[in-house]
Amino acid sequence: xxxxxxxxxxxxxxxxxxxxxxxxxxxxxxxxxxxxxxxxxxxxxxxxxxxxxxxxxxxxxxxxxxxxxxxxxxxxxxxxxxxxxxxxxxxxxxxxxxxxxxxxxxxxxxxxxxxxxxxxxxxxxxxxxxxxxxxxxxxxxxxxxxxxxxxxxxxxxxxxxxxxxxxxxxxxxxxxxxxxxxxxxxxxxxxxxxxxxxxxxxxxxxxxxxxxxxxxxxxxxxxxxxx
Amino acid sequence: xxxxxxxxxxxxxxxxxxxxxxxxxxxxxxxxxxxxxxxxxxxxxxxxxxxxxxxxxxxxxxxxxxxxxxxxxxxxxxxxxxxxxxxxxxxxxxxxxxxxxxxxxxxxxxxxxxxxxxxxxxxxxxxxxxxxxxxxxxxxxxxxxxxxxxxxxxxxxxxxxxxxxxxxxxxxxxxxxxxxxxxxxxxxxxxxxxxxxxxxxxxxxxxxxxxxxxxxxxxxxxxxxxxxxxxxxxxxxxxxxxxxxxxxxxxxxxxxxxxxxxxxxxxxxxxxxxxxxxxxxxxxxxxxxxxxxxxxxxxxxxxxxxxxxxxxxxxxxxxxxxxxxxxxxxxxxxxxxxxxxxxxxxxxxxxxxxxxxxxxxxxxxxxxxxxxxxxxxxxxxxxxxxxxxxxxxxxxxxxxxxxxxxxxxxxxxxxxxxxxxxxxxxx
Ligand SMILES: Nc1ncnc2c1ncn2[C@@H]1O[C@H](COP(=O)(O)OP(=O)(O)O)[C@@H](O)[C@H]1O
Ligand SMILES: [Mg+2]
Numbered sequence: 272x273x274x275x276x277x278x279x280x281x282x283x284x285x286x287x288x289x290x291x292x293x294x295x296x297x298x299x300x301x302x303x304x305x306x307x308x309x310x311x312x313x314x315x316x317x318x319x320x321x322x323x324x325x326x327x328x329x330x331x332x333x334x335x336x337x338x339x340x341x342x343x344x345x346x347x348x349x350x351x352x353x354x355x356x357x358x359x360x361x362x363x364x365x366x367x368x369x370x371x372x373x374x375x376x377x378x379x380x381x382x383x384x385x386x387x388x389x390x391x392x393x394x395x396x397x398x399x400x401x402x403x404x405x406x407x408x409x410x411x412x413x414x415x416x417x418x419x420x421x422x423x424x425x426x427x428x429x430x431x432x433x434x435x436x437x438x439x440x441x442x443x444x445x446x447x448x449x450x451x452x453x454x455x456x457x458x459x460x461x462x463x464x465x466x467x468x469x470x471x472x473x474x475x476x477x478x479x480x481x482x483x484x485x486x487x488x489x490x491x492x493x494x495x496x497x498x
Numbered sequence: 499x500x501x502x503x504x505x506x507x508x509x510x511x512x513x514x515x516x517x518x519x520x521x522x523x524x525x526x527x528x529x530x531x532x533x534x535x536x537x538x539x540x541x542x543x544x545x546x547x548x549x550x551x552x553x554x555x556x557x558x559x560x561x562x563x564x565x566x567x568x569x570x571x572x573x574x575x576x577x578x579x580x581x582x583x584x585x586x587x588x589x590x591x592x593x594x595x596x597x598x599x600x601x602x603x604x605x606x607x608x609x610x611x612x613x614x615x616x617x618x619x620x621x622x623x624x625x626x627x628x629x630x631x632x633x634x635x636x637x638x639x640x641x642x643x644x645x646x647x648x649x650x651x652x653x654x655x656x657x658x659x660x661x662x663x664x665x666x667x668x669x670x671x672x673x674x675x676x677x678x679x680x681x682x683x684x685x686x687x688x689x690x691x692x693x694x695x696x697x698x699x700x701x702x703x704x705x706x707x708x709x710x711x712x713x714x715x716x717x718x719x720x721x722x723x724x725x726x727x728x729x730x731x732x733x734x735x736x737x738x739x740x741x742x743x744x745x746x747x748x749x750x751x752x753x754x755x756x757x758x759x760x761x762x763x764x765x766x767x768x769x770x771x772x773x774x775x776x777x778x779x780x781x782x783x784x785x786x787x788x789x790x791x792x793x794x795x796x797x798x799x800x801x802x803x804x805x806x807x808x809x810x811x812x813x814x815x816x817x818x819x820x821x822x823x824x825x826x827x828x829x830x831x832x833x834x835x836x837x838x839x840x841x842x843x844x845x846x847x848x849x850x851x852x853x854x855x856x857x858x859x860x861x862x863x864x865x866x867x868x869x870x871x872x873x874x875x876x877x878x879x880x881x882x883x884x885x886x887x888x889x890x891x892x893x894x895x896x897x898x899x900x901x902x903x904x905x906x907x908x909x910x911x912x913x914x915x916x917x918x919x920x921x922x923x924x925x
Pocket of ligand 1: 285287294312314316
């Protein structure tokens with residue numbers, strides 16, 4: 272079964288000047304279980320919007336988004352929140368760690384609203400991303416690379432079926448970029464989790480066998496580029 | 499599974515609340531303090547009101563009624579039982595002699611007032627006060643070590659414990675009486691009295707009184723007796739004829755419950771020369787009903803303080819919501835539902851209110867402690883600070899509910915947090 276199946280999804284924004292702008296218009300996109308896919312797209316092409324649609328953080332105007340066979344668009348908001356927590360891990364571009372909470376608490380909060388707290392596993396995850404000695408550090412006390420690893424650990428907290436990564440290495444130097452990608456991919460492979468990564472960075476994209484361009488699947492992007 | 503995840507959500511909420519309280523420690527502390535004031539004030543107003551009412555209207559005073567000059571029963575009671583206010587005037591000694599022998603009367607003790615020492619009232623009375631009178635059921639005045647009752651033929655005095663404490667007078671000390679109920683150094687009487695007894699504390703108004711033989715009042719230089727309507731001045735060594743004598747009041751204890759009613763009938767309804775203040779508790783109740791508006795104003799004020807405290811919870815929480823929007827969005831993206839965020843804010847405001855109202859017990863203890871001291875020094879009546887009152891449970895509960903309600907508005911604001919726009923990369 273496909274972990275992700277997208278049919279005819281459209282998303283428009285109202286621009287500041289008032290007219291409707293189509294950002295996403297994807298007739299077909301699918302990902303197999305355990306697949307690792309990198310989507311290339313330049314800045315402003317709708318990468319974050321696309322991932323937010325898959326995560327159910329944004330609602331599409333039309334179309335169908337099946338995650339693990341569930342149409343997330345048709346779920347009520349509370350069910351969608353729970354479904355997201357249990358099924359999808361999300362590594363945001365800016366990590367979006369909770370500043371007032373320790374690394375461990377960040378991971379634990381991910382569990383609390385999802386499959387339930389498993390303290391041992393939280394500690395284990397932080398150990399696996401190399402932060403075993405920093406579990407009680409606050410994000411402000413960690414380097415950017417370490418913060419990114421907390422975000423990865425948190426994304427894995429609920430044994431997700433699909434991890435979304437939004438330019439996860441955007442804030443890292445080239446050396447750490449490679450390291451971070453190996454870490455994410457390694458941990459996803461270990462868990463049998465599918466990974467959808469979006470980036471504008473060629474360095475990053477080179478690491479993936481399965482690369483696609485957002486512009487190729489997104490009609491809205493093609494229009495914008497031909498215009 | 500859902501059970502586990504339910505309790506897990508709860509621990510998530512508790513973690514959020516704990517962090518928020520810590521992150522906003524200063525505003526939390528200030529808000530809690532205002533809650534403590536409000537809760538302490540409410541508890542104090544209710545408790546003091548009921549306690550003073552109980553102490554002044556229901557408490558035993560040892561007498562059933564007071565006989566005195568025609569006039570206000572309240573003034574009579576305040577003047578004799580509580581040793582406050584001025585005397586409404588005197589009645590002839592004959593009335594005391596008559597009522598003393600009335601078969602309905604168990605005990606009659608005359609009071610003659612008009613002098614003070616350093617503001618403490620000097621009351622002329624008889625030995626019955628020490629031999630017969632029970633200020634509470636089964637409790638007679640007791641002397642501190644070495645003390646005894648006064649000898650009615652001598653210039654001797656027995657003083658209350660509060661008088662001894664405040665004036666420093668002790669056994670064997672001599673003092674002069676001063677004319678009037680308010681201390682004026684120019685109004686000194688020549689006669690010197692010696693303290694022969696100091697009473698043990700009774701926690702009643704009697705603690706603030708200096709007792710001397712009633713004859714002493716009659717013979718005080720400058721005192722004029724008008725028992726017959728004509729002026730009479732006592733002379734040393736010469737007996738004062740009873741018809742010239744006066745008393746300020748006669749303190750009465752009746753034999754049976756109906757006797758008061760019958761005496762009330764005879765003296766107040768049919769008679770025209772004297773007033774019988776009876777029953778004393780009812781007279782004081784009238785006073786409390788008259789000044790009931792004071793309580794109502796105080797209650798209103800304390801409710802207003804509660805309102806201000808509630809507003810301060812609302813304002814301080816509401817202000818934090820904007821800076822916490824990103825946190826809410828992250829938590830939402832981690833799976834926290836809108837109503838989870840909502841509950842966390844309500845729980846936070848309730849906890850602030852609950853802790854504030856626990857702190858309110860400190861405020862309550864201080865207010866009640868001070869009030870008790872003041873009432874004691876002004877009236878001799880001692881309130882029981884630790885006596886339980888339903889408000890001591892109702893106020894903290896009520897305050898917590900008010901806190902929860904105050905959290906609704908900020909919680910709605912947090913509830914409406916949009917995930918996507920608040921997750922937008924800041925880079
Ligand atoms: N809430 C919004 N309202 C209007 N336009 C938006 C909104 N969010 C994003 N956009 C627009 O949508 C386009 C795609 O944004 P985004 O998905 O963040 O791109 P990317 O992640 O690829 O840089 C941009 O042109 C952006 O200006
Ligand atoms: Mg983006």
